[in-house]
Amino acid sequence: MASNMKNSITRKFSALTISIVIIFAAAFAVFLMIQNNASSSFSAKNKALNVRENMAIELDYGFNLAISEFRAYFAFGNFGEEASYKNNALKQQDQINSKLKEFEKLATEKEDLEFYEAARSFYDYYFNETAPKAISLYESGDTSAVAGLAAGGGTESVRGFQSSMKNYRLNLDRKLEENEKSYTDGMRARQTGFSILLVILLGGMSALIRSLTRKISRPLVELTDAASSIASGKEVLFENRTSRNDELGILHQAFERMSYSIHEKEQDLSAQNEELIAQQDELQAQQAELEEVLEQMKDRENQLKLRNELINGISNTLDKRDLLKSIISSLAPIVGADKALIVLTSHHKEHASIGVSDEEANQFLRNLQSGFIQSLEESRQPLSIKREMLQSEKGFHHQAAMCYDLFLPVFSSQEQLDAILLFTRYSGDFTAEETKNYMALAKNISISLEKIKLYEQTEEERQLNRDIMNTVHEGIQLVDTRGTIRLMNETMHEIIRGWENQPAENSSFTEWMAMFEPHIEKEADFREFFQQAVFTEANVLNQEPFLYQLHGKSGVKVIKVYMEPLYRMDHRVGTVIVHRDITREYEVDKMKSEFVSTVSHELRTPLASVLGFTELMLHKELKPERQKKYLTTIFQEAKRLTSLINDFLDVQRMEVGKQSYEKKYDDLYPLLQQIVELQQIQSPKHTFTIERLTEQTLVLGDKDKLSQVFGNLISNAVKYSPNGGAVEILLFEEEKHLNVSVRDKGLGIPQEAMEKLFNKFYRVDNTDRRRIGGTGLGLAIVKEIVKAHEGTVKVSSELGQGSVFSVKLPLVIQAGSDHEEITAKRTGTHVMIIEDDMNLAHLLKAELEESHFRVVISTNGKEALKQMAEVQPEAVVLDIMLDDPAYTGWDLLKEMKSREKLKQIPIFISSALEEKEKGFELGANDYLIKPYQPSLLSKLILQTLWQRDLNGQILVPAE
CATH class of the missing domain: 1.20.1270 (Substrate Binding Domain Of Dnak; Chain:A; Domain 2)
Known part of the structure; x- marks a missing residue:
């Protein structure tokens, strides 16, 4: 250790x-x-x-x-x-x-x-x-x-x-x-x-x-000095060997060995250096050769780079003008041309150029069909021309100089001449090898031009398809199998117009569903249907159309969706989704369903009364006053049935455009008085007032239809004031029109119902109003009749405070004697009734005699024709079906209109046949369909005779 x-x-x-x-x-x-x-x-x-x-x-x-x-x-x-x-x-x-x-x-x-x-x-x-x-x-x-x-x-x-x-x-x-x-x-x-x-x-x-x-530092200092000496080229020999066995000792020994080794190899290095100097001279000679080869490679690289730019330019654009500019800007450096021009031979003659003035380009275009161009097309080979430079090409030079033009034809795959390339070079002629290379490049240009043609044809077809789709009145979406919208037509954009965020083309399924769902009533069903239709492989042809309600700023739309899979080569590529706006049809169906239910109720109620009271009168002995009461009830219920049927028939005629009007000059004020008198009897809980603020109340119109208009409006005012109250009728002039307003103090109309109030079959969805009853046709008929009289009808209402209906009709200004004076002159006028039903004939006679007419009755058409020569009637009441089937009322009517003395007599047809158009075509003045009130006939005759007497007076519409 x-x-x-x-x-x-x-x-x-x-x-x-x-x-x-x-x-x-x-x-x-x-x-x-x-x-x-x-x-x-x-x-x-x-x-x-x-x-x-x-x-x-x-x-x-x-x-x-x-x-x-x-x-x-x-x-x-x-x-x-x-x-x-x-x-x-x-x-x-x-x-x-x-x-x-x-x-x-x-x-x-x-x-x-x-x-x-x-x-x-x-x-x-x-x-x-x-x-x-x-x-x-x-x-x-x-x-x-x-x-x-x-x-x-x-x-x-x-x-x-x-x-x-x-x-x-x-x-x-x-x-x-x-x-x-x-x-x-x-x-x-x-x-x-x-x-x-x-x-x-x-x-x-x-x-x-x-x-x-x-x-440690002492031996390191010694080694540092030795290293400095070796670095400076001095010879270092270690005389004293170290006795250390650690890292410093090992380093000292290594330095000692290195010093001896350097000393030994110094001679060898000197010899090698001399040899390297000789090799360096040889390498310098080789370097000069390599630099020359490198320069050639750079030229080739530049050519390849220019060709690559040309290929990229003609491959990465689908715009014809950009393609021509790219071709000429890339080819001019490759060719080394000072001026370059490319022209398409199509009738548009699109072109692009470099170094060419507009005047030169236009001159070339004007002479495009010259002889040498035809030579290019026939020979199918490039054409090189040597010519003297133009003055504009010489610049500041005065002496003659030559330049070289090269014409290259560009042919399509159908061997048609598509384009011409023109290059002008001042430095030298075009070699055969260069021309061959340039023709190879022209083939690439031909491919690009054909690609542009195909793209333009595709774009035209795509735009045509889009234009066709935009003319379709259904919203169309094309969705691929991943749920991405690929196409939407203009109608689809119209359906969703007004949304803050709208699904656009290339929107994913998640995005456009997220935009749709906030506007859909049943989001879960909507999403499930579309997921199944778009993403499943099952054939959606058998799927039932899906209905959904779309909420927008313009209200609620009812949309029916159809799905159709789109296949390409037996491979499904997407789904065509058709959104059809059926809001109008949906509302009409809904209103008609309600109408059928309402009419069934309205028909059964009076029929039940008629049948019930009739049965009582047939099977029981009743007192006269009781019989009169029952008959009165039967009469009123029959009138209700007649009114209901007439309303329905009026609507049918208006829908098909067959409603006819017999317009005559008539005073509205007496007409309104009659309607009010009748309503006063039927509605004792209500008070009626007519305020007349103008003396000019004459209009040109159909009296029966105008009576129907104001009868409906006043009747509605009574019905929708179930607790009684005042009904006020006001007549006044407004902008050369006669304005008649009917005001009540009843239930009023909700604001959301105002827009649909005059629609056929529409009834306000309210319990109080449902209990009142009605078919929902009255106001629709009122609007059509007023419109036919070139007038307008408006309504204003406040819920719980009542309503005001205003009818505005063109006013007729009258000058001359008044109505009473003319009517007084009619006393004692002869009227002939031609009727095979004697009971009805006597009933009409009694009514007309009360109006001071002298009446003659006939049941046969031919006999009546003879009597006219003696009686000379001023009006004729004619039935179509007479006692002689071989000579009907139509025959008599034609005969009268063919005779000079009889054709001016007013003829009033009284028939159960609904053939008003035929009657008016043959010259009848009016047409009454049985049953009708006898008093109506007398008033109609008086009105017609009054109008005839007014022919000599001035009757003009108000301007």
Whole structure:
């Protein structure tokens, strides 16, 4: 072990380091042991003092609380068993006794025992002697004796105990401070001793290290001097051999051997140096040859780089103009051309150039079909031309100079000339080898041009397909098998317009589903359907279309989705998803379903009344007044049925555009009065007022249809005011129009129902309104009729406050005699009724005679025609089906219109056949469909005759 230490410097330093570490570790361990013992002693003593102090505090608190409770008891008495001061004091006495027993176990020192004796003595005095006696005196009512007991020593004893308690706690605090001070002083002393020990150890180690360093540095200095001498070329011979066996000794011996070896080989190196000088001359000659070869390689590398740029340029672009620019900019350096031009032979003649002016390029394009171009196409070989330079090409030179043009043809795979390359070089002619290489490059250019053609054709087809898709009224998405959107048409963008985030092309399935789902009503079903359609391999042709509701700014849309897999070479590449907006159809179907349900109810109710009262009248003997009542009910219910059927037929005619109107000049004010009078009888709970703010109430319109409009509006005002109230009709002029507004104080209309209020079959979804009933056709019919009269209808409403419907019609300004004067002149007018039903004929006769007409009845058309020559009627009421089937009302109508004396007579058809169009085509003035009110006929005849009398007056629409 000792010899190993002697022969190794490393081991010496390692042994020294380990010794230092061991000494330090031992010193530190001793310090920690002493410190831990002192800390444990301090903590134990401190803990014992804290426990006794806490116990003293609890005793102090307990005694004070008990004394306070007793004092409160003597001062205030008890207030219930639960709040008794005495009971609280006695409970506290038990707790104090328990704490004294615990403290007795902890009392080990003199001060503790003295305090315990004082506390126990006070406890016995106060709780066992004084307190029971005071309670007894107090409860007996002797409060003065209680006060005397306190003055006789009780209070003094309490103060004495509190003083001893205070002294004991102060003594404990003092001991805690002394314990802490003792621990702090000991800590400082131990730290000082440990610091002194460290200083001593560090001094000893420094001395040992210095001694070892001196033994090492001396031989190192000798070796350093020897190395410097060898480096400077001096001969070094070691005369004194070292006796050391450590690393320095080995290093010294190695230096000695190296010195002798260098000395021996110095001669050999000199000879080799001379030989190397000779070899250097030879290498310099070879270097000159290599530099020449390298220059050639650089030229070839530059050519290859330019060709690579050309290939990359023509391969990485699909824009024709960019391709031409890339070709000419890459080929010009390869060819070494001073000017270069490429031109496509297509009718567009796209071109690109370098060093060529616009004038030169245009001249070449104008002469593109010249002879040498045709020669290129026929020979299929490049063409080289030597020519004299133009003045613009000479620059500042004046003498004649030559330049060389090279024309290269570029042919397609179909052997058609696609492009021409023109290069002009001033430095020299083009060699055959160069031309051959350039033609090889032209083939690459041909491939790129064909690729551009294919790309353009593909783009045209793709744009055509996209344009076709954008004309489709269904939203279309193309989704690949990974769920990525590849295509969306314009209609699809319209469907989702207004979203903050919209799925776009190349969006993943997760992204576009996350954008769709917040707007979908049933998100889970929606996601499941699309996942199955997009990602499963099953054929989705058999899947049923999926319906979903899409929420947007414009409202809720109902969308039907169709799926169709897309295959390419029997391999599925994606799915075509078609979104069809069926909101309109959905709402119409929904409204029609509600309409069928409503109409069924509306039809059954009056039919049940008609059948029921008819059965009663058939099978029972009834009094006349009862019969009249039943007949009245049957009549009213029949009118309801007729109105319902007429509404339905009106809607059907309006939908197919076959609704006809017989427009005549008519005064709306009397018409409104008649409607109000009828409603007043039927609705006694309501009050009706008509306020007329203008004298001009004449309009051009169909009286029956306008009556239907205002009848519906006033009837609605009554129906939707179920509790009665005022219905106000106001007539006034507004912007050369007659405005008629109908106001009620009823239920009102919700704001969300305003837009759909005039839709067919629409009814406000509200329990109160559903109970009122109706088909949902009235307002739709009103809107169509008003529109046909070139008018408008509007509504304003406040829920719970009523509604106002306003109809605006073009106003007709009248000048001349008034209606009453003209009607008075009609008294005694002849009217002929041609009717095969005598009962109806007499009913109509009675009605017309009440209106002061003179009436003639006929049942045969031919006979009626003869009577007209004698009677000369001013109006004819004609039935189509007469008693002679061979001569119908149509025949009579045609005959009358063919005769000069009879064709001006107004003819009013009264028939059960609904052939109004035919009647008006043959010249009838009006067409009444049975059954109808007889009073309507008389008013219609008066109106027509009045209009005829007004032909000589001025009737003009308001501008």
